[in-house]
Amino acid sequence: MAAHGRDSALPDDTRNPWTVHAAETRYSNPWITVVHHEVTNPGGGPGIYGVVRYRNHAVGAIPVDADGATWIVGQYRFPLGRYSWEIPEGGAPDGTPPLETAVRELREETGLSAGRWLELMRMDLSNSVTDEEATLYVAWDVVAGDSAPEETERLAVRRLPLGEAVAMAMDGRITDAMSVAGLIKLKLLALEGGLPADLMARVRRGL
């Protein structure tokens, strides 16, 4: 295709440039549906687009206790074929408020209940193929209890200073995108003064 750098000087056209001629579900399980589309692409040529639709909205929670410690969860990730340390995460079924699921997942995976919750960020995790969206929270005023992982999970749980978890996200010991983005953003907010005062005090204690 010819170079057309001048396109960038035009007003943004944010309309859908794809035309869908046919859509067919090719795979489905309780977590995902794979829909194959016959399309005309933005250049006007024929094409296909396989989209993976997620039934759940991803949630993650970064708990912070009075000492500035947080908790991370270790598990073997089947799709990657390797072990991964992450913030507590889960999936909110359609129609379930993400915060409600975050509260439940934090309790199931770590045993923690939190009195205060703050939405930290929303992200699209893999938007070239999937529609998966994630909402992350910070949870504080935490109280310990019993954990109760799902049958499909074999989890290790580790309490550590928040600054150590951020270091793991910065140096590649943590690679899960939600965990990396959430931990780094929390530190940057702390440095820039963008957190509620009581949370700020706890976070700074752990950094």
Add this chain to the structure above:
Amino acid sequence: MAAHGRDSALPDDTRNPWTVHAAETRYSNPWITVVHHEVTNPGGGPGIYGVVRYRNHAVGAIPVDADGATWIVGQYRFPLGRYSWEIPEGGAPDGTPPLETAVRELREETGLSAGRWLELMRMDLSNSVTDEEATLYVAWDVVAGDSAPEETERLAVRRLPLGEAVAMAMDGRITDAMSVAGLIKLKLLALEGGLPADLMARVRRGL
């Protein structure tokens, strides 16, 4: 399942706790393969696991010029059904070094060539279902040229101060996970002094 919070006190068992009894490809196109597995889950019960395998390794590049400006790319993301502003991104086919693809994608999408490249981070983007991995770079000593997007792309390109792009990642105007994590990490590295001196000078000019 009964509460078993004491598991977290055991040594980490990082072995694969899943047993696969059968694996079958249920969907395939030039970008993804969907493999359905019959499994025994970590709790010992029967289950299934549908994994989306990506043929490409995701790459992203954050260009920084002598004035501390960067470039972001706008496009309609078919899987999300909406428009998205992102750092320049692409997919490295199996066997292609991710850096080589990042160099090519930056040139195709923005027209920029860069004399210096630094690996910023690696992440797993959606590890509950997919094996998609991403490598992000910072690119500087940039020279402008002609862009040449692929036929399947209709891109808008915007040059802006790096600090403005970071602000978009922090406040939710940018939601793409690679872009959010990369931009925030770059700012945190700049604040903490963790960048090569010539890059640091450019980044600080833009913040």
